[in-house]
Amino acid sequence: MKKIIFLLLLPLLVAVSCKTTKTSTTLVDQYKYDVQKKIVCENGAVVSAHPLASKVGVAILKMGGNAVDAAIATQLALAVVYPNAGNLGGGGFMVARLNDARLPDGQGKLVAIDYREKAPGKAHRDMYLSPTGEPQLELSQNGHLSSGVPGTVSGLFESAKYGKLSFDKLIQPAIDLAEKGFAISERDARAYNGLKDDFLKYCTQTPAFVNENLWKGGDILIQKDLSETLKRIKKNGAKGFYEGETARLIVEEMKRGKGIITLEDLKNYKATSREPHVFDYKGYKIVGMPMPSSGGLLVHQMMKMIEDKPISSYGFHSPEAVQLMVEAERRAYADRAQFMGDADFYKVPVSKLTSEKYLKERMADFIPGKASNSEQVKPGEIPAVESEETTHLSVIDKDGNAVAVTTTLNNSYGSKTVVGGAGFLLNDEMDDFSVKPGVPNMYGAIGGEANAIMPGKRMLSSMTPTIVLKDGLPYLVVGTPGGTTIPTSVFQTIINIIEFNMSTEDAVWKPKFHHQWLPDSVYLEKGFSNETKSTLINMGYKTRERSGIGRTEVIKVLPNKKFEAVADNRGDDSAEGW
């Protein structure tokens, strides 16, 4: 009874005196809630891809939890209400700035938690090649063999070390949402209906997402098996996932579908705390994820490559500004292909790649008004290497704790394989490895030795959860899904705010662009002026219009210390606060 009351009261718990901007209203839940695109609040805020998940996060803050507690509960809720990317069977990264009373004023503890999936013990370099050496991307992108060993549950427990509330409290809303169900949106209904054949093809037991009659918006999705899995985690902690019944169900699923994840792989998986990747930009401190995410390093390279140029005087979306940023993107992504991979397995030359001298040299052949060429812009010279579905959430609380989490199954609904009897989707993250040197993955990214498959290795990621500090205190919490477009979206969002002085909503909602070295094209969202487009073409760029880039969630701390939380308007993403 208590649980039902909690769910019924959720919307009331968060309906408080925040200033809100509603740009769309969606009936996604039987309790009717609104998608909120912008709020300004005093006590704490959560922005995520689903309004119910953001509401869960804020309810946890109101119960006395801190930003880490809220981020954990929001992720668990997303695993239920946003199965396209929210997950138990995937992985992710958390970057946090935590208030620490033991440190001098204005200083906080910087934390990075890596719960990226790992290649199973039986994985090997050529596992996605045919006997004649042809890449078999169907195997790396769908079904049982595409899954890495999931990291999320271990990551949530590693994160919980920095929380205040018991894990029982954090997981209960997710259990309730799975058990009692929630009303799906039109968008969800279309996705489940569209993927019905895939689910039937890649699952060995019919999952909850398959409806014999077609789904429609407002239908209730109940996930009984998932609620049982969540209860086992509640009861037994991480062992409730990596050992016992859940592990047995995963391994049985693997056996039915010719997958290779074993009980030992699951038992051995451990999330890892790492040193965040930190750099300065014009007095701001940018805190990001280190390897195995390329995100922190790419944003570092791109921002430093433009730091000495008067970009703010060029103006937002001016051909000069877009060209400069595109050329920084091109050069950074060339380095990604060559040098970046799991640093536990491959020596990534981080200090060389970010040295002032190196980045100056990289931009030495930049010619304003003329496109460079990816055949000539090779990865940089590093002398003897020193021996599109994911989801992001941004959270802040009144005590100076800020948390950025990006988590994923890789593309939408991951491998499309639901673990029979356990009710959660497995990732298809193995495709983020380089399956063969020079063969593009599903995001067009290529790689080589640095990102080759090895047992126990983590595949290179682009996920870029980022916190920007000003005077040591949280200023921006930012991140997005979008495959290889993630670092460029984070780069542009930060530059939009810091250099172009844009409002947070303009910084997030206005069209973005992307260049990733290969293919040698500038991808533009709809909405660039004809003048900018034609000037770029005249400079020698191949431009291609494409669908929405990312779903960026930003929290900005205003001069009056209030929190301005903005959800991307490219989806049903929603900002909540109090």
Ligand code: DON
């Ligand atoms: O880790 C990565 O870089 C990818 N697996 C992220 C995939 C992604 O963002 C898809 N979202 N649209």
